[in-house]
Amino acid sequence: MRDSRETFVNHAFLTGYPVKHSRSPLIHGYWLKQFGIEGSYRALEITPEAFPDFMRQLKDETAGFCGGNVTIPHKEAAFRLADRPDDLSAELGAANTLWLEDGEVCATNTDGRGFVANLDERAKGWDRISTAVVLGAGGASRAVIQAIRDRGVKAIHVVNRTPERARELADRFGGAVHAHPMAALAETMSGAGLFVNTTSLGMDGEQAPAIDFSPMAGDAVVTDIVYVPLKTPLLRQAEEQGFRIVDGLGMLLHQAVPGFEKWFGRRPVVDETLRQIIISDMDKHA
Numbered sequence: 001m002r003d004s005r006e007t008f009v010n011h012a013f014l015t016g017y018p019v020k021h022s023r024s025p026l027i028h029g030y031w032l033k034q035f036g037i038e039g040s041y042r043a044l045e046i047t048p049e050a051f052p053d054f055m056r057q058l059k060d061e062t063a064g065f066c067g068g069n070v071t072i073p074h075k076e077a078a079f080r081l082a083d084r085p086d087d088l089s090a091e092l093g094a095a096n097t098l099w100l101e102d103g104e105v106c107a108t109n110t111d112g113r114g115f116v117a118n119l120d121e122r123a124k125g126w127d128r129i130s131t132a133v134v135l136g137a138g139g140a141s142r143a144v145i146q147a148i149r150d151r152g153v154k155a156i157h158v159v160n161r162t163p164e165r166a167r168e169l170a171d172r173f174g175g176a177v178h179a180h181p182m183a184a185l186a187e188t189m190s191g192a193g194l195f196v197n198t199t200s201l202g203m204d205g206e207q208a209p210a211i212d213f214s215p216m217a218g219d220a221v222v223t224d225i226v227y228v229p230l231k232t233p234l235l236r237q238a239e240e241q242g243f244r245i246v247d248g249l250g251m252l253l254h255q256a257v258p259g260f261e262k263w264f265g266r267r268p269v270v271d272e273t274l275r276q277i278i279i280s281d282m283d284k285h286a
């Protein structure tokens, strides 16, 4: 893509603080190469203090940016400072994808779309459910709740160690979402068709509680947004108990699709080669 002055505007970025462990450059680098697009996707470490200036400079054509991703801790600031945040990011109060349109910074959040696209790919028919249980009430939980509500799940039980945070989400997302303390976990799982772990429990070899998934529907799907390790302790338990499991790597891969399409004009596909590239990288840094 070229702008009217024939300047290249094919540079995309990932900004966060820190950003060095991100796998997004590998994902977008793979697609750029696959399409033969002369562009780039680079990680830029920007401190919270410098972020407002960075947002302003994005609009400067000479910077050559077509857009980019935003990660922790800038997602809320990116939403606030964007000229045109969309409805999804407005409801979450956080954006992870920015692009330029008519000289303005537009923003959305693709985490929820990545989450459901991963389930669509790896657990077809998952959405024929009426009840879901979401463990955790942080930023990732919000995107998951929004996406499954928008997909038509009628009852979403949010269970969290700090019940006030779960209540805040129930207030934010309306009637379908119900807040519960940890002690109510087993009860909320009764007959549920989907279980989502959005907490860091079991990440990087950390301990995870033993969970009895048997109250759930026989064909229920259990998924984790943690993808290191790929088969988290929660997923392992669910599998041993005979449930369908979906790991969290696909959410990372699929959330990248809408951004790439906005910046470079081609809709990329999440394929097995890409998945293996990321798994090899995870093994290298294990």
Ligand code: ATR
Residues within 6 Å of the ligand: 135, 136, 137, 138, 139, 140, 141, 160, 161, 162, 165, 198, 199, 200, 201
């Ligand atoms: P993110 O934005 O990645 O979702 P976050 O906002 O820090 O991260 O949220 C982390 C979630 O994991 C929260 O739901 C947190 O529970 P609290 O709200 O009670 O803090 C949950 N969490 C983290 N460690 C936990 C633990 N050891 N036991 C139970 N829940 C835990």
